[in-house]
Amino acid sequence: MINRRSYLGIPLGTRRNRGWLVAAYWFSVVVTLAFGSVFLYRGRFTMAHWWISATLGGLIGTMFIFLGGSRQIGPLVDFDGDPTPPSPWIPLVAADNIVRRLKNDAEENRIDRSLDERDIRLRNAAHFEAYQVVRRILVPAAFVMFVVSDTILRNRRFIFLPISLLMTLVIYNLPQSLILWWEPDVEELQ
Amino acid sequence: MNTTFELLGKRINLAPRSHRRMFVVVIYAGFAVWIMGILSGARYFGLFSGILCVVCLLALAAVAGTGYEGGDEREVHRRDHVFFVAHRQLSWVLVLLLFTSWFRGPNPISAAVSPPVRALLEQLPFAVLFALVALYATLPQAILLWTEPDMEDMEAEQVAPRTSSRPG
Numbered sequence: 604m605i606n607r608r609s610y611l612g613i614p615l616g617t618r619r620n621r622g623w624l625v626a627a628y629w630f631s632v633v634v635t636l637a638f639g640s641v642f643l644y645r646g647r648f649t650m651a652h653w654w655i656s657a658t659l660g661g662l663i664g665t666m667f668i669f670l671g672g673s674r675q676i677g678p679l680v681d682f683d684g685d686p687t688p689p690s691p692w693i694p695l696v697a698a699d700n701i702v703r704r705l706k707n708d709a710e711e712n713r714i715d716r717s718l719d720e721r722d723i724r725l726r727n728a729a730h731f732e733a734y735q736v737v738r739r740i741l742v743p744a745a746f747v748m749f750v751v752s753d754t755i756l757r758n759r760r761f762i763f764l765p766i767s768l769l770m771t772l773v774i775y776n777l778p779q780s781l782i783l784w785w786e787p788d789v790e791e792l793q
Numbered sequence: 794m795n796t797t798f799e800l801l802g803k804r805i806n807l808a809p810r811s812h813r814r815m816f817v818v819v820i821y822a823g824f825a826v827w828i829m830g831i832l833s834g835a836r837y838f839g840l841f842s843g844i845l846c847v848v849c850l851l852a853l854a855a856v857a858g859t860g861y862e863g864g865d866e867r868e869v870h871r872r873d874h875v876f877f878v879a880h881r882q883l884s885w886v887l888v889l890l891l892f893t894s895w896f897r898g899p900n901p902i903s904a905a906v907s908p909p910v911r912a913l914l915e916q917l918p919f920a921v922l923f924a925l926v927a928l929y930a931t932l933p934q935a936i937l938l939w940t941e942p943d944m945e946d947m948e949a950e951q952v953a954p955r956t957s958s959r960p961g
Contacts, residue, residue: 682877682881724870724873726877727870727873727874727876727877728873730873730876730877730880731872731873731876731877733880734876734879734880734929734933735861737929738929738930764891764894764895764897767890767891767894767918768891770887770890771887771888771890771891774880774883774884774887775884775887778880
């Protein structure tokens, strides 16, 4: 499933490195969303507020594609087996440079491959496991949090968006994280 | 997957795909009523819609199971593929949830519209959230029911040899 040898300078051959990549990714997601929610709550709607909001938006947009699985960006192959390169249209201006770097990095380190039977089985199994986690833990937890935040907390207007974002990122990127975590070392595979 | 479903003593044949698709539509109509019942705030309608939601969940589980059942390798492969498809489809609902959750934060649109529309926009994220919960609980089974080809009625098959073997 992994379509490149290294990603942003991190060699992807070993499971340990991929574990660190996944851990760093989720750490940055939580930090960004926590900062974003505090900033949103205390914001005063100045020009700087909107610029920082746009930057945060770009950063969060990048987080959706960072681990791959879609549109040939990131360390994993496209889950639909689409061999076409990503569109040059980039929706988020703030994420432009990061996405460009990811694309260049991808072209240098790309291992040409499409989904074989093992990949499809791994992809489906990862989605099945992720679905179980989300269905049994995340959706009920988010549901309770939304209801609690909407009835008890004073800043309820500001908590819906960060929790929605976190839930979306977890649902969207959990299968990718599981695959990066599960894949054995390259030496073991060979 | 069961090919028959009994409702109030009446046996419904779910072997043809068209019947199963109709069944899925009815189940999701029930969930839509549940969401409306919760958001309406009316006590009796909310209670009725809650009961309807539980009935829909039970009916779906009775026909298609929980979705986690394994089996031989082919069945496990089919099950995992259904979960993959369901996961991808739900991405669109999540995008919708993100978009609508924007209305609960500070935004220029809410300030510009009339109070009833503003109240509706503030309720909208909850409607999508409830829809997400319902879909997450049921979408794999629904996809299975929707996509499986026409099946022969297993019970009819079992009954036919018995009746044909009866003497004159």
